[in-house]
Amino acid sequence: NAGVTQTPKFRVLKTGQSMTLLCAQDMNHEYMYWYRQDPGMGLRLIHYSVGEGTTAKGEVPDGYNVSRLKKQNFLLGLESAAPSQTSVYFCASKKGVQSEAKNIQYFGAGTRLSVL
Amino acid sequence: QQPVQSPQAVILREGEDAVINCSSSKALYSVHWYRQKHGEAPVFLMILLKGGEQKGHEKISASFNEKKQQSSLYLTASQLSYSGTYFCGTDSGAGSYQLTFGKGTKLSVIP
Numbered sequence: 001n002a003g004v005t006q007t008p009k010f011r012v013l014k015t016g017q018s019m020t021l022l023c024a025q026d027m028n029h030e031y032m033y034w035y036r037q038d039p040g041m042g043l044r045l046i047h048y049s050v051g052e053g054t055t056a057k058g059e060v061p062d063g064y065n066v067s068r069l070k071k072q073n074f075l076l077g078l079e080s081a082a083p084s085q086t087s088v089y090f091c092a093s094k095k096g097v098q099s100e101a102k103n104i105q106y107f108g109a110g111t112r113l114s115v116l
Numbered sequence: 117q118q119p120v121q122s123p124q125a126v127i128l129r130e131g132e133d134a135v136i137n138c139s140s141s142k143a144l145y146s147v148h149w150y151r152q153k154h155g156e157a158p159v160f161l162m163i164l165l166k167g168g169e170q171k172g173h174e175k176i177s178a179s180f181n182e183k184k185q186q187s188s189l190y191l192t193a194s195q196l197s198y199s200g201t202y203f204c205g206t207d208s209g210a211g212s213y214q215l216t217f218g219k220g221t222k223l224s225v226i227p
Contacts, residue, residue, distance in 0.1 A: 031213060042118065042203060042219040043158070050213055058214065090157060097213070105148075105205075105215065107157035 002026050006091050006108035013081045013115045021076040021111050023091030031094045032074040033058075033105065034066060036087040043090065049074055081115045088112050117141055119206045121218035128194045128225050136221045138204030139186035147180050147187040148205040148215055151198075158203060161189075191223070199225045 004025045013019055023032065030051050035043040045058030047066040055066045063085060065077045074093075078085060089111045095102035119140040126134055138147060146165045150158040162171050164180035164187060171178055176198075180187045191198055201222045205215035 033214070035217075040219060043205075043217040045214055045216075048214055056213075059216070103146075103148075103163060104160045106160070109157050 004091055004093055004106050004108035006089075006111050008111060009109065010112045011114070013078075013113065015082060015115060017081050018077070018079050019081065019113075020078075021089055021091075021113075023074045023076070023093075023108060024072055025074075025091075025093040025106075026072065027093065027095070027106070028071070029093035029095050029106075030071075031096065032068065033092040034064070034074065034076045035090045035092065036060065036085075037090060037110075038087050046076065046089075083115045086113060086115045118216055119204055119218040121202075121204060121221050123221060124219070125222040126224070128191075128223065130196060130225055130227055131193050134191045134194060134223060136189040136191075136202050136204075136223070137186060138188070138206070138218055139184070140206050142185065142206075142208050144180075144182065144185050144187075144206050145209050146207055147178075148207075149178055149187075149189050150203045150205065150217075151200045152203065152220075153200040161202075194223075194225045196225050196227065199223055 007022045033048045034046040044060050049068040052071040067075045091108040092105040094105045122137045149161040152158040175192045178189045201220040203220045205217045
């Protein structure tokens with residue numbers, strides 16, 4: 001079972017370039033999340049989706065856009081990358097909210113992004 | 117607001133015990149605990165859903181005091197494999213869509 005797969009694993013961008021991070025899950029989960037992790041800051045929520053075709057802003061959404069055209073995929077876009085967006089990005093998904101088991105978030109392996 | 121975790125870091129020798137605390141300024145519905153090893157993804161440990169609930173997972177257990185808006189993670193007889201950063205994630209309502217994570221507690225277990 002693949003679980004949550006993130007591509008790419010590493011990327012280096014120049015300031016002003018754009019890119020898209022892909023998150024794919026094969027668990028038929030409804031909810032998907034994008035986090036960024038910076039040293040000493042923990043995991044901060046960028047955007048999330050509660051189902052196909054829906055997106056919502058999290059704690060730190062500025063400079064990012066997302067799309068969820070298919071249930072299994074959640075894309076994170078950077079239109080004009082800035083050095084402040086250098087970070088490790090994690091995608092996560094969960095089944096739902098109705099029970100403990102459904103409420104567990106499963107994380108991808110992360111994408112390490114450097115913006116020069 | 118992020119929940120506050122304490123301590124920020126702790127070093128243990130194998131076999132020693134540790135307690136990691138997570139407190140919030142907001143009323144909590146549930147607390148989720150995750151562990152992340154260096155360079156890896158966070159991995160789920162446990163969820164505590166009710167005030168006063170306690171749970172155990174091998175030698176790792178946790179409690180949730182709803183009134184005090186805090187949770188504690190207990191690691192007993194620590195093993196080298198327990199090393200990593202522990203995060204608590206909180207949500208404030210039933211059916212909440214998102215978690216707010218603390219900044220993490222780095223646990224290092226040495227021989």
